[in-house]
Amino acid sequence: MAEVEKTRYSDEELQEFKAIILDKLEKAKADYDLLRSTITHTSSNDTEDTSPTFKVLEEGAATLSKEESGRLAQRQLKFIQHLEAALVRIENKTYGICRETGKLIPKERLKIVPHATLCIEVKENERR
16 A cells, blocks of 8 residues: 655644744744844943043944844844744644645754755755
8 A cells, every 4th residue: 555645744743843832932932032132232431441541442343243243143133034934834743745846855954954945855845
């Protein structure tokens, strides 16, 4: 008898993915909060502020650092939104289904990229 191709992951499998996503989401939010605090942190008036020689260099580095932190924070926020959207797909039982082919995305891919919505074949064709 031929094996019937699965059209969706089982509820148990979806719960496994949900645990992975929640773990990544918790870490991503912590990273995002850390990045936000580095952007909004105002420099304190301690002994490090007293050397006029390095003040200009420090301000330039701080500006660059804030810009970089801002870009990283934006990326992190986007990642959080993708993970949250993946949780919605789990609740709808549409998680792990390629939005182009309608086939299941392999578990190995979802464990590495839990917010994936495309299978490898489609993703590779997209790059070309």
